[in-house]
Amino acid sequence: MLKSKITAPGKSQKLLLTAIALGVILNPLNTTMITVAIPDIKSEFLLTSKDISWLIASYFMVSAIFLPLIGKLSDYYGRKKIFIVGLLLVAISSFTAPLSPNMEFLLGMRTIQAIGTSALYPAGIGIVRSYIETNQNRVIGTLSVFATTSAAFGPTISGLLIQQGGWPIIFYVNFPIIATSAILGFLFIPADTKNSQKTFKWDGIGIILFGSLIFLWMFFLQSLENGGNYLSLAVAILVSYVFYKFENKKSEPFINVNFFKKNINITLIYSLYSGTTIIFFSMLLSMPIYLQLVLNLTSKLTGIIMLSISIFAMFITPIAVRWMEKSGYRYPLLSGGIAGLIGVVLLLSINHNSPLFWIFSVLSLLGLSNGIVNIGLQNLLYSFVSKSESGIASGLFMTSRFIGNILASSIFGVMFATGINDANQNSMSIILVIVSLALIPGMLYITRTKPSPRNGRGLPRNSR
Incomplete structure (x- = not known):
């Protein structure tokens, strides 16, 4: 379908990857930038906590459905074409969403935005698999980490900007990213060539x-x-x-359930990642609202506090990679899991009188945990799959993230149905403690084996 591969690193390859990376971050950024804007949106459209939960969860529901579908469409109609169309849909929705006269219109624009951003990851990964020959799985893994960790910057970006232009500004943030990705995509992603032997079912x-x-x-x-x-x-x-x-x-199923049946270890990794995402996104969703409505912080200060998660997640990721290269996966993953458990237990100590440095410290610990577990599970995934399976494995990995996001949105809707307050925040924290406890045995089980180092990262054969 595609003309040639780029086998050596160079300026063209870096610019191609930059175009894809910028497109890939649009989905996680737009799922979390809205969290700081929720109080303003709730006030303007007179929404309940259940309405907010549906507004957020619908984005993930649409993404979970369209991600595998558009992945198949991009294989048939052309990955570059689908990538550019995805950027166009995000641009249209980002322009019209701030004009929303009511909740229904905003929900519709968010749906279009979700479809557009869902096109970018599978099409981008397909382009990498078709053109990047050297360290292909490493590039795919890096893009996956980039997509996940960038979500943590959403509350900070929106928190710093909302005071300048209100909640609509979170949609305008997309335009520089869209424009840069589109220009680089047009120039450096090679044109698609149709494969007449391939049929779409x-x-x-x-x-x-x-x-x-x-x-x-x-x-x-x-x-x-x-x-x-x-x-x-x-x-x-x-x-x-x-x-x-x-x-x-x-x-030719929509979701390859046989892949789950034949790869029990990989299925467990997806389950662990969903659980990790529940904890991570529950924090990104609930804490900005809690800080603004209970502690009466400004959106700007809220964004600065939320920066603790992203900074420490980004800081620990390269350290965790080197740790795994030396000692395997077991101890890093367990350390990340235990740090997360301690973090959610400490959430129970936070209330409306808590000093900001203590909240910052607890969220920093959760950021460290997420950084270790996130990169650990992604690298462990690619050590279990062959190169030919990397496409379906990475796609289902992202789907498992959306499932975790949907569950986190549901927990938020139920726990805060009667209002944003200390008691309901503690109730959610107890749920997250239970989820954290369930992750530890799974990490012990999945790291008992010795996966083959098929991912080209040079990680040790012994997962322990």
Whole structure:
């Protein structure tokens, strides 16, 4: 489908990767920049906590559905073309969202934005796999880390800017990124050539079933604040089972469930990553609102406090990589998991009288934990998969992140249904303690084996 590979590093390759990296960060940035803007949006449109939860979770629901779908479309119609179309959709939605007269219009624009940003990751990864020959898996892993860690900068960016232009400014931030990525993409991503031997097969039923099960699970989780709608739970379980059986028989399924069946260790990594994302995004979602509404901080000061997560996550990542290269995965992952557990336990000590340095310290510990666990799970994933499986593995890895984000949004909606206060913040912290405790045995189990170093990173054969 594509003409040639770039085998040696050079200016063209770096600019191509820059175009992709800028496109890739649009999804995580736009999922977290809105967190600091929530009090203003809530006030302007008179929203409840459940409304806010749906506003945020719908972005992840759309992303989870369209990420694998657009990945297949980009293989058929051309990755560069899909990448540019994705940037265009983000530009259109970023221009119109600030003009929203009501919640429904804003939700629609966020949906378009989610579709656009969902196109950028799979198309970008496809371009890397087609053109970058040297250290391909390392590049893919770096882009994955870049996409995840950049999410932590969203609250800081929006917090520093909202005071200047209100909540609409979080959409205008996208334009310099879009413009730079589009210009570099046009110039340095080679043109697509159609492969006449490849045919695209729509798995329409699979898409509908997958979208339905995500909506039904979200609906059930949101109903827990009123005691739970167990009819929706039963329907969600039934639809999930039907989806699994249907996709299991498809030769070209929407979601390759056989990949999960054949790779139990990889499936566990996805589960651990979803759990880690629940903790990480719960902090990015709840803390900005808590700091503004309970501690009465400005959006600017809130953004500075939230910077603790991103700075320490970025700081620890290269250190964690070197640690894993020397000693394997077990001790770094366990250290990250234990640090996260201590961090969420310390969240219980935070209240409306807490000094800012203490809040900053607790969030910094959670940032360190996320940085270690994030890079550890991603590197461990690629040590279990072959080069030919890297595409599907990375795509499903991102899907597992969206599932974690959806669950975090649901926890937020349920825990803060009666308001943003100390008691509800503590209730959410208790849930996160339970999630953190569940991650430790999984980390012990997944690092018991000796994955083959097939990822080209030179990581040790012994995962311990």
